[in-house]
Amino acid sequence: MRDVDKAPPDPAGEQRKADATEHRRQVSNALARLFGSQLMEIPFGPDIRTADRERVTLAAMQAGTPYIWGPALPRDLTGGRRGGIDLLVKDTTGYVPVLVVRHKTSDPGHGARTSPLSHPLPNGARVDPARKVRPQPRDQLRLAHAQRQLQAAGFAKHGRAMAGVIGMDADVVVWHDLEAPTWPGGRTALAEYDARFSDRLAVAGAAARGDEPLARPSRIVECKSCPWWPTCDVELKRTRDVSLVARGEDAIALRRAGVSTVDQLAEQTVGEPLIPLVGMPFDDAVILARAWLRDLTVVRRSERMTVPRADVEVDVDMESFADLGAYMWGCWLSGENVDEEPGYRAFATWDPVPSDDEARSFAEFWTWLTAVRLRARARGLSFRAYCYNELAENRWLLGSAERFKGMPGIPPVAQVREFIKSDAWVDLFGIVREEFLCAHGKGLKTIAPVAGFTWRDPEAGGENSMRWYRDAVGMDGNPPDDDQRRRLLEYNEDDVRATHALRNWMSSEEIKLLPFAGDL
Numbered sequence: 001m002r003d004v005d006k007a008p009p010d011p012a013g014e015q016r017k018a019d020a021t022e023h024r025r026q027v028s029n030a031l032a033r034l035f036g037s038q039l040m041e042i043p044f045g046p047d048i049r050t051a052d053r054e055r056v057t058l059a060a061m062q063a064g065t066p067y068i069w070g071p072a073l074p075r076d077l078t079g080g081r082r083g084g085i086d087l088l089v090k091d092t093t094g095y096v097p098v099l100v101v102r103h104k105t106s107d108p109g110h111g112a113r114t115s116p117l118s119h120p121l122p123n124g125a126r127v128d129p130a131r132k133v134r135p136q137p138r139d140q141l142r143l144a145h146a147q148r149q150l151q152a153a154g155f156a157k158h159g160r161a162m163a164g165v166i167g168m169d170a171d172v173v174v175w176h177d178l179e180a181p182t183w184p185g186g187r188t189a190l191a192e193y194d195a196r197f198s199d200r201l202a203v204a205g206a207a208a209r210g211d212e213p214l215a216r217p218s219r220i221v222e223c224k225s226c227p228w229w230p231t232c233d234v235e236l237k238r239t240r241d242v243s244l245v246a247r248g249e250d251a252i253a254l255r256r257a258g259v260s261t262v263d264q265l266a267e268q269t270v271g272e273p274l275i276p277l278v279g280m281p282f283d284d285a286v287i288l289a290r291a292w293l294r295d296l297t298v299v300r301r302s303e304r305m306t307v308p309r310a311d312v313e314v315d316v317d318m319e320s321f322a323d324l325g326a327y328m329w330g331c332w333l334s335g336e337n338v339d340e341e342p343g344y345r346a347f348a349t350w351d352p353v354p355s356d357d358e359a360r361s362f363a364e365f366w367t368w369l370t371a372v373r374l375r376a377r378a379r380g381l382s383f384r385a386y387c388y389n390e391l392a393e394n395r396w397l398l399g400s401a402e403r404f405k406g407m408p409g410i411p412p413v414a415q416v417r418e419f420i421k422s423d424a425w426v427d428l429f430g431i432v433r434e435e436f437l438c439a440h441g442k443g444l445k446t447i448a449p450v451a452g453f454t455w456r457d458p459e460a461g462g463e464n465s466m467r468w469y470r471d472a473v474g475m476d477g478n479p480p481d482d483d484q485r486r487r488l489l490e491y492n493e494d495d496v497r498a499t500h501a502l503r504n505w506m507s508s509e510e511i512k513l514l515p516f517a518g519d520l
């Protein structure tokens with residue numbers, strides 16, 4: 001497969017990698033300040049061979065260096081392993097692997113074993129009264145891999161296999177006991193890793209020997225950003241694989257039950273589920289398979305559908321940047337006159353989030369929305385606001401009211417909560433989920449085109465907007481880019497126009513032209 005065409009790198013994934021590299025750099029700087037000459041960094045760069053890095057790491061361990069940053073662990077030729085880890089810390093009897101990640105490693109609660117960054121050793125760990133562990137299985141598997149390499153090289157700490165993670169906040173090390181039975185079925189992280197690793201080694205071995213392949217494509221969530229998708233997509237379509245409709249664990253369960261192709265799934269009887277599925281009800285999978293065979297993106301579940309409408313309507317779309325802040329609240333006003341210009345307006349801040357100016361833009365948005373609501377009520381008109389997938393909007397409505405409490409124009413959290421719970425706040429995504437079966441996902445970018453809507457920007461999308469935002473506010477050291485600000489405003493405007501178009505279409509007679517699930 002080395003020579004096949006691969007999908008270009010996903011820009012959002014590349015950005016995440018760059019952010020993670022920057023995060024690791026900051027953690028290594030913090031550790032260098034704490035430990036000075038006790039910390040050794042293994043040189044890294046395009047001209048430095050991995051074998052040389054392995055040799056330097058081995059020498060550092062033999063010399064008993066207390067902290068080793070960026071080690072390339074000695075190759076384990078017998079076990080078929082190679083790789084590195086972010087940090088090795090020396091305990092009294094050997095080394096312990098520590099991973100540095102840019103995600104959360106704990107949640108509020110208690111019971112996690114943590115130690116401060118200034119003493120990143122398992123023997124300094126205490127039961128944390130303010131944190132509970134987020135299991136993060138992938139982190140544990142990476143740590144188990146490093147642990148096995150350390151064991152093979154004879155440098156692992158004696159006794160219980162412990163391994164640490166420094167997360168997004170980079171204030172403590174969270175410790176995992178790799179020998180505790182915390183995995184499903186009472187397995188340990190090491191046992192889980194061993195089973196998965198030997199499975200992958202067998203797959204790779206068969207490929208290297210040119211034997212019958214032991215692995216084949218099956219669609220999972222990660223396929224969306226996988227470089228091999230162009231190859232797997234062709235193969236899955238050629239075999240009409242059932243995972244094209246029911247992905248992940250459901251595809252495995254269906255194959256076990258003798259349903260390997262979309263055609264076989266489409267032949268199942270609705271109302272007589274063969275097996276329970278986790279991703280969707282079995283009957284929905286059967287209808288989706290039938291829709292797939294007819295090349296239909298969307299079919300409707302019911303003969304008549306109801307979308308709550310009002311005299312005065314506002315479509316709302318919020319734009320946020322990662323977990324850092326909500327920088328724009330865009331609105332499309334339509335319906336009866338409330339002495340406000342109908343159409344689009346945006347309440348935005350171009351100070352990089354998080355910033356206090358975010359409070360100003362949120363307050364202006366809320367004040368405007370409330371004024372429209374009150375004016376509609378004063379005129380005896382009904383009012384509703386719409387969004388697409390309220391999870392995101394609600395999170396930032398409540399989060400902004402909480403974070404900016406007491407600042408000018410910021411509503412009390414209770415007021416926001418009351419609005420969210422009221423009939424005036426409508427989640428169109430929830431209605432789409434209820435009313436439609438979607439063969440290619442339920443995202444607005446997939447559904448709105450069925451209603452005849454198109455985005456002006458051919459690259460419009462949540463992931464791309466992150467990149468535009470960085471340029472718009474000059475996040476990477478460049479001057480702020482006005483063109484990218486305009487692009488974000490246009491993108492946000494099109495999003496609210498899309499929900500507007502979608503609900504108009506759902507309320508119209510045209511919806512009856514859409515194939516009905518019961519007819520398939």
Ligand code: SF4
Pocket residue numbers: 216217218219220222223226227228229232
């Ligand atoms: S099946 Fe999906 S995740 Fe696996 S290699 Fe193919 S595209 Fe990538």
